[in-house]
Amino acid sequence: MGNAIPHVRSAVGKIRGGVHVQHHKNTADQEIVRLPAPDKVVIPMQMNIGAPCAPIVNVGDTVSIGQVIGDTTAFVSTPVHASISGTVTAVGDITLANGVSSRAVTIESDGEMRLFEGLEPPKADTREELIAAVRASGLVGLGGAGFPSHVKLGFKPGTVDTLIVNAAECEPYITVDNRECIENSWDVLSGIQILKEILQIPRVVIAIEKNKPKAITILSSIASQIEKTKGEISVMQLRSVYPQGAEKVMIYSATGRRVPAGKLPSDVGCLVMNVASVAFIARYIKSGKPLVSRSLTVDGSAICTPQNVRVPIGMIIGDIIEHCGGFKVTPHKIITGGPMMGLAVISTDIPVMKQNNAILAFSKEDGLKKETDCINCGRCASACPMNLQASVIARLAKTGDAQALIRAGANVCMECGSCAFSCPAGRPLVQNMRLAKSIIREAAKSNG
Amino acid sequence: MVDNKLLTASASPHVRTRDTTRIIMLDVLIALTPSLIASVILFGLRSLAVTAVSIASCVLFEYLSRKAMRRANTIGDLSAAVTGMILAFNLPSTIPFWMVVFGAAIAIIVVKQMFGGIGQNFVNPALLARIVLMVSFPKAMLASWATPFAWRSDTPDAVTSATPLAILKTGEGTLPALLNMCFAKAGCLGEVCAAALLLGGVYLMIRRVISPIIPFCYIGTVGMCMLLYGFAQKENAFLFTAYELLSGGLMLGAFFMATDYATSPISSRGKVIFAVGCGLLTCLIRLFGNMNEGVSFSILLMNILVPHIERLTVPRPFGVEKEKKPRKDKKEVQPS
Incomplete structure (x- = not known):
């Protein structure tokens, strides 16, 4: 049916290989639900690829939403903000899902969810201002990798001719990017316009896998309403094959360009941004509210009521699972992220980070496969x-x-x-x- | 709340295909079944008995050798059963049972387990066993083929010393009709019904157990060469080619033996080189060699070359440019 929609283009390059993983997009039609404020959050200082932040608050301090609680002078890093209002009760070390030890700030909620008073829309009229604003917003790639977004935006002017908005969401189960496209489609489009105008990128491609027809329809109809872009913004539907959303794969599918080994997307004139990151930039420029919450898909065979939720950064995943009805059977494995690239955690006592896009819990049946000798099948x-x-x-x-x-x-x-x-x-x-x-x-x- | 000690931590990916080695091997067994049925129709229950003995002894030898080597038991992956079935398919239905057991010992103990078990053998176990039997017992292996359907006639033990390939080569005797070539010819018990083998081969391709590259290139190469030879030497090149393609173990070899994972390249380019090599060698042996049949030896020889083919055909990773060899005449002057 996808081909019937006007303004939808098909992929330029066809990547080799890939696998057909069962989609399990069970929550694709579930609206994102904002969870009530948790009693406490634990906010790690290392939530991006690059340098960790140093906490700049002390035990006993009162903080409110959007207040900077950790920062660094390192370029490849982003500041960390308080995601609830309350009192700092601990600043210490925790172990993250990937086994890395990180400083973390624990905040006990005062139940008020007060916004920090100093928040105001940033000035973002020039390239430099936009990059500074994006850094200040604490944004990292929301698709899973957690690469600081402002670093990506700092390409040499004129070298990038295509912005690819990555809404492929090729990992099974996860549907938050799909929901972002459907529920916040105007944010996505205005984020695109901001990036396109300020960074002077002539062409924008919103790339979505074919298994999200609703998102494709909505975004393409909005894109076609924006008169002045004259078709410079287009929606492209891609084969539903894993790993369609991987950066190099995506660039090849959308433009037919191959990123040389060890090089960056900007070397072939492309900038790839996750769709939720783009929508966030639009909201941030409008409101000045930094990255303090994010959407997650909670699903898997052990979860009572699978759904999409919006939670403050640093909320404990055990608390989130409780809000989703808890476990219906004993979980055998809990994953942050998707089942193909996510991390299996050894405790539900860890916080949600900026780059997490799902919490999946599986029962015993989905266990490990027995390892046998390689048969050289290729x-x-x-x-x-x-x-x-x-x-x-x-x-x-x-x-x-x-x-x-x-x-x-x-x-x-x-x-x-x-x-x-x-x-x-x-x-x-x-x-x-x-x-x-x-x-x-x-x-x-x-x-x- | 969840007992954290019960959580499994493992590296991604956390989902895996349902396919296992056992399912792949089961598919091969399924694909071989039509040929076995055809063989039983042609040669009677003796075919079934040879196959049963071969499978049973292969599985037994696999079990015993793993036991002797104190390694995990692997008969459950069904690979020994596949070897047994393919070995039986390479034997005449008249062969004494003890020779079958001997062949199974060669295949499993010597070729497969002594080199490390599944995936490690450098030549196809069933093929090497066949060749060992062929040189050890030429009379039983090469000169007493049961006549198709004889078991149902008045002379149930009728044997012929001439397979279609022998007739093609020597020109003595009369070739069976082309239709019989497709369904019922004299030969090893598994290679006699080309149609059944083709059916099995197509099944394996649909199930994606084998890639079509090897059978296509192998049979294609033999077809092309035979056609060229036919134009030069024979009255009816097309008929000659058709007989050559349907004769001997070509179908069995191309679909079930040259495609053996452990002894064929994994890259597509490698598969092409391997299969074309098999085809050329088969033609050379059949047309100019001393023997009637060339499939076994050609696959065996190409098996040995596989490591080298693999090394020469490693695919270029995505985004890696072809290394440009510096040309001698355009030597760049290094700034000093």
Whole structure:
């Protein structure tokens, strides 16, 4: 039916490989529900790729929503804001889902959800002002990676000709980007206009997988209403294949350009932003309210009532699950993020971070596959969107030969998990890739 | 609240395909079944008995050798059963049972388990077993083919020493009709019904167990070469090619043996090189060699080359440019 909608373009490039994972978009029609204020939040100081922040509040301080509680002078980092109003009760170390230890600020709620008084719409008329404003907003890529957005926007003027708004949402279960497109479609479009005008990007492509027809219809009808863009903003529907939303895959699908290994999207004239990040920029420029809450899909076979929720950053995931009716069976595995690239957590006592887009809990049946010997079927190689031979790299990793691993392209791997997903022998191919990369890193280090 | 100690922490991805080694092997067994049925119709229950003995002894040897090596039992992955079935398909239905058991020992103990088990064998176990049997027992292996349907006639033990390939080669005797070539010819018990093999091959391709590259390139290469040879040497090149394609173990080899995962390349380019090599060698052996049949030896020889083919056909990762070799005449002057 997608082809019947006017103003919708089809993909330019067709990526090789990828896998067809069951979509499980159970919550696609569930409106995002704002959860009541939690009693406490634990806000980590490391919620982005790059440098962590240092807490600038002390135990006993009174804080309110949007107040900066952690900052750093490092460029590749973003400030951290209080997400509820209340009193700081602890500043200490916690262990994040990925096992990394981070400073964190615990705030006990006063139940008022007061906004910080100093918040006002930022001045963002020039490129520099916009970048500074985006940094101050605390925005990181909301699609999952958590890369500070202002760093992306700081490309050399004139080098980027295409803004790709990533609404592919190729991970199973997750539907918050889909909901963002449907519920906040005007925010998405005005965010696009802000970026397009200030950064002078001539062309914008909103890329959505075909399995979200509602989002495609709404965004394309709005895009066509914006007269003055003269078709410069278009919606593109992509094949529903994992990992369609991965940055390099997305750029190739949308423009047919290949990002060279080790290079950035801006090297091929592209800027890729997650759709929720774009909508957030529009809201921030209008209101000045920094990134203090985000939307999450809570789903999985162990969750009582799967739904989409909006929660303050730092809310404990156990509390969020309670709000979704708790567990209907004993959970066997809990994941932050999607099932293909998310992290399995060992406790429900960890906070939601800026880049988390889902909490999934699974019962015993969805357990691990038994690992057996590699039968050399080559399915890992046919599944790889980066054209790597995972089984070969896995064997090479055992030899520890860094040069051979570089030649085999181990560094090109983005750990999308397509190889391990398709392996009939249940081999731990992603771990082997990580091992391969660490061997390369170590070798580079010892060579100075 | 949840007991955190019961949570599983594992690396992504947290979902996996439902396919397992066992399901893949089961698919191969299913794909081989039409040919087995055809064989039973042609040669009687003796076919079934040979197949049963072969599968049973392969599974037993797999079990025993894993036990002896103190490694995990792997008969559940059904790969030994597949080897057993393919080995049986490569034997004449008249073969004594003890030879079948001997062949199974070669395939499983020597070729497969001594090199590390599934995925590690450097040649196809069933093929090497067939070749060992062929050189050890030429009479039983190469000169006593049951005549199709003889088991239902007055002379149930009628044997012929001439397969269509032998007739094609020597020109002595009369070739069966082309229709019989498709459904019922003399030969090893699994290779006699080309239609059934094709059916199985198509099933494997639909189930994506095998890629069409190897069978297509292998059969295609043999077809092209035979056609060229036919134009030069034979009266009716097309008929000659048709007979060559339907003769011997080509269909069995192209769909079920050359596609063996462990002994064929994983890259598409590698698969093409491998299959074309198999095709060329088959033609050379059939047309100019001493033997009637070339499929076994050609696949075996190409099996040995697989590691080298793999090394030469590693695909270029996404975004990695082809390395430009510096040309000698345009040497760049290094700024000093």
